[in-house]
Amino acid sequence: GAxxxxxxxxxxxxxxxxxxxxxxxLDFQATTMFWxxxxxxxSLMLMATSNEGSKATxxxxxxxDKFLINHASLTLSTLTVTSAHPxxxxxxxxxxxxxxxxxFGSGTRLTVV
Amino acid sequence: xxxxxSPQAVILREGEDAVINCSSSKALYSVHWYRQKHGExxxxxxxxxxxxxxxGHDKISxxxxxxxxxxxxxxxxxxxxxxxxxxxxxxxxxxxxxxxGTGTKLQVIP
Numbered sequence: 001g002a003x004x005x006x007x008x009x010x011x012x013x014x015x016x017x018x019x020x021x022x023x024x025x026l027d028f029q030a031t032t033m034f035w036x037x038x039x040x041x042x043s044l045m046l047m048a049t050s051n052e053g054s055k056a057t058x059x060x061x062x063x064x065d066k067f068l069i070n071h072a073s074l075t076l077s078t079l080t081v082t083s084a085h086p087x088x089x090x091x092x093x094x095x096x097x098x099x100x101x102x103x104f105g106s107g108t109r110l111t112v113v
Numbered sequence: 114x115x116x117x118x119s120p121q122a123v124i125l126r127e128g129e130d131a132v133i134n135c136s137s138s139k140a141l142y143s144v145h146w147y148r149q150k151h152g153e154x155x156x157x158x159x160x161x162x163x164x165x166x167x168x169g170h171d172k173i174s175x176x177x178x179x180x181x182x183x184x185x186x187x188x189x190x191x192x193x194x195x196x197x198x199x200x201x202x203x204x205x206x207x208x209x210x211x212x213x214g215t216g217t218k219l220q221v222i223p
Contacts, residue, residue: 006154034210034211036213042216043115043200043213043214043215043216044155044200044213045213046210046211046212046213049210093154093155095211101145101157101159101160102145102157102202102211103157104154104155104156104157105154106153106154107153107154109152
């Protein structure tokens with residue numbers, strides 16, 4: 001149980017375009033989801049906390065106008081990288097908290113060319 | 114601030130034991146441990162709540178010393194499948210907002 005499905009697994013986009021990443025909780029309701037970014041050989045860095053029905057909370061240094069987060073239902077949170085640039089290329093991972101820990105989506109590898 | 118893990122990397126032979134440490138500069142509500150294989154998302158191993166508890170399953174266990182703001186992960190009789198990067202995650206406020214540690218790359222060789 002407690003599966004988080006993340007799509008797409010990978011995406012290549014042109015510089016200047018926008019990319020949407022979806023994160024769905026399949027068998028539970030997630031009022032809160034978290035979005036992380038991980039650069040090669042580095043740790044996961046929290047970008048924002050996504051709250052169902054309200055605005056996301058962004059970590060310091062994360063541009064909220066560039067990384068749009070929408071959490072319109074209890075099972076779906078989306079991250080849109082707007083006007084993507086090569087420096088946005090990274091591994092993006094969502095997660096949801098459970099009573100006993102956390103479960104992660106499978107991650108999305110974004111490459112901006 | 115990001116929790117600091119030590120060692121940064123370790124190579125073990127199958128059957129050997131290892132200890133990975135996680136140290137935070139903040140008071141902690143809980144500590145989590147994760148293992149990440151290359152190219153994959155992290156996999157949750159266990160969570161420890163403040164109160165100085167110790168947990169384990171099979172040959173992987175962990176301890177949490179809230180006074181020292183430290184946690185340790187113990188891997189005994191390591192197996193090849195234990196290879197990966199281990200991250201601790203800390204939560205200082207009980208709000209489920211986890212800050213990941215610097216990571217420890219573990220390689221188990223035959």
